[in-house]
Amino acid sequence: MGDIVKQILAKPIQLADQVTKAADEASSFKQECGELKSKTDKLAALLRQAARASSDLYERPTRRIIEEMEHVLDKALALALKCRGNALMKRVFTLNPGAAVRKVCSHVENSIGDVSWLLRVSAGDNGGEYLGGLPPIAANDPILCFIWEQIAVLHKGSVEERSEAAASLVSLASDSERYGKLIIEEGGVGPLLKLVKEGKGEGQENAARAIGLLGRDPESVEHMIHVGACSVLAKILKEGPMKVQAVVAWAVSELAANYPKCQDLFAQHNIIRLLVGHLAFETVEEHSKYTIVSTKPTSIHALVIASSNNVHRDNHTDQNPTRLGERPRNLHRVITSTIAMHAATKQGNESNEQVNHQRNNSHSGINLKGRDRDLEDPGTKAKMKEMAARALWHLAKGNSSICRSITESRALLCFAVLLEKGTDGVQYNSAMAVMEITAVAEMDAELRKSAFKPNSPACKAVVDQVVKIIEKGDSELLIGCIKMIGNLARTFKATETRMIGPLVKLLDEREAEVSREASIALTKFACTENYLHVDHSKAIISAGGAKHLIQLVYFGEEMVKIPALVLLSYIAMHVPDSEQLAQxxxxxxxxxxSKHSSIAHDQTLEPLLLESKSRLELYQSRAPRGFHKLHFHQ
Structure with a gap:
């Protein structure tokens, strides 16, 4: 950068010398020109000092200051040249000849102030005080000057000063999107990433938080990716202190949420594996894909299945293998038994100490000492899991390959455990992560069959917890869990109906959004695309769904009417001979x-209404009776 700054400074130095020479040769307004010469000499000396320190100068303010200064020196040179000839002066100065020179002198004085400030800022020499106040160039935009100063401190300051500068940028980025843009434009990302990578504790946290806040739009995130954000964040997730790792995981979630195109870049830097490692720490062990393979490899999936079957046999609850969607009686026992069996398998080849070390570190690719992680306070561990789940949520959204990587690890089993006993933030982010994975699986048959196959213990565990949340019906996780079950509708067998009842019950929910999502989820069970649509439609009818849907069609809010009518149409189409539908x-x-104008003109709904009406007419009477009669005359 030093060579670039030298090139920038070359022209103004030459201009300043020319102004000095022309002012010295002036034959008119000698006193004013003498002042101009004096100030320009001082400016030239500062510019030469800046050129000698070019490698230390902060380029962004240097460019802005020099650009402004060149305009000033051009005007000063033109005026000094005119002062050399008396014949010309009468045409040049028509009002106050001395005022023009004094005005230029004032501008040169401002340039002196700007360059002096630049030298102090670039050297980080503030004497323990504010860096010399605002330079004249920042009079109209003081925030810009403040940003320059903080970025300069990031380049040159001590460890404590750099941490404080990063915290100041966090504050600015939080306050205004414009300030965030300015920080990026003025070159703040590079030194922030350097602080994340090389700083200590609080400074790293502040810098990582700033990175997350700055990634508010695709253009900003793309800039960060280009200057190496992926590798820096991955390094911290692998080796950094857990408090810093939690903030870094949050920053990853922000960048991925605001620029989904960066998802695969993060995956290429092994960030998915590292995040799953943090999620699994003290939750469950990870998949063998992420571990050092022992001399006697054992499938953890097989162990989970065996353990699950043993538990069921012990409890004498069901002689048949557990199907997807059927509730395991003791999730903790399944997981605990699995981990114990896996540890026993490895124990023949490794000491207990090695097993513990690998469980805590090697499995996840995290190079922290096991003792350091174990000694972290519970709040920090919970925050790490919360942010890891949040990052996986946004990385998985709409991305089949990442969802496949996540489901091939122990992440699903981790999510099941965390949905049951995690803190509020961990539960919410885990639910959202699973919701996004199932949304991708709904569209990706290969992922759906591999990750959510009927004999998958991890999937059973997740569904178990999700159904519990839906049955409870009053959690902030409810909407995400309803969507999750709907996304998996095509994976459930005809006999797996325990989620139908709770969803039907939610049709009678006071909150319109809940009723709407329940209608949409049940539609995925009853729609023609679902191979078992007849069985599921009958289950919905048996659970009392028809009565709730009629209420929603007549009296529900506008956002609920169409989804409820779509579901009712599918049920009527597939089970037209139902006595309950007739009643x-x-x-x-x-x-x-069909006669209601706002409904009949819906292009997706109209053919469903016609088809369901045609099917029902074969089995049911048109004569209106009872409660509905009033509505047909509206």
Missing amino acids: AEVLQVIEWA
């Missing part, structure tokens, strides 16, 4: 809806 007068409801 609920579903045919009359569909006829009424």
